[in-house]
Amino acid sequence: MNEFSKLAEQYTPMIHHIIKSLAIYKNKEDFVQIGLIGLWEAKSKFDPDKGKFLTYAYTTVKGKILNEFTKESLFETRNTPLEMESQDFVQKAVTFDEPLQLETLKTYCEGLTKNQADWLLLTFQEQKSLPEIASQLGVTVSAVKSWRQSALKKLRKDQALL
Numbered sequence: 001m002n003e004f005s006k007l008a009e010q011y012t013p014m015i016h017h018i019i020k021s022l023a024i025y026k027n028k029e030d031f032v033q034i035g036l037i038g039l040w041e042a043k044s045k046f047d048p049d050k051g052k053f054l055t056y057a058y059t060t061v062k063g064k065i066l067n068e069f070t071k072e073s074l075f076e077t078r079n080t081p082l083e084m085e086s087q088d089f090v091q092k093a094v095t096f097d098e099p100l101q102l103e104t105l106k107t108y109c110e111g112l113t114k115n116q117a118d119w120l121l122l123t124f125q126e127q128k129s130l131p132e133i134a135s136q137l138g139v140t141v142s143a144v145k146s147w148r149q150s151a152l153k154k155l156r157k158d159q160a161l162l
Contacts, residue, residue: 004040011039011057018062024069031065038064108155116151119144 015035024031038061046056105125109117118137122128130148134141 004043007043008036008039011061012036014058015039015061015065018058018065022062022065022069024065027072031068034065034068035061038062111158112151112154113147115143115147116154119147120151123148 012032015032018035019028019031039057041064042053042057042060045060046053050056102121102125105121109120112120119133122133122136128136130141130144134144137144
């Protein structure tokens with residue numbers, strides 16, 4: 001048995017105690033591994049002139065586990081999975097079941113330039129992408145993006161006036 005294996009065997013109960021004191025109940029095996037990494041770092045950086053190894057190892061291991069626990073907690077709060085009902089709703093909202101009615105779209109075209117109206121109709125009536133619109137109208141994609149940007153700005157302004 002090498003030196004670190006003996007050290008790991010000796011300090012594994014301490015790692016389990018730290019995990020229990022922090023009330024970590026998910027992914028315990030991962031946190032034990034993180035604790036062992038912290039123990040390895042403590043062994044390699046320990047200076048006997050500054051105190052006892054036990055104290056240094058305890059604070060190093062606990063700090064390493066706390067850092068990882070914080071990372072996981074942030075990840076879980078920021079990346080919660082959608083429930084099935086929410087996924088169905090989002091899928092229905094994103095999927096175009098049928099194109100918008102031409103009459104409705106033409107009411108939005110009032111106050112827009114011809115190019116902006118072309119972008120609006122081709123996007124929402126025919127469900128074409130920017131490159132497809134650019135190709136059909138014989139212009140660059142950046143020109144179509146510009147029409148889109150100014151059309152959306154005008155439409156938002158008109159909506160704010162209502």
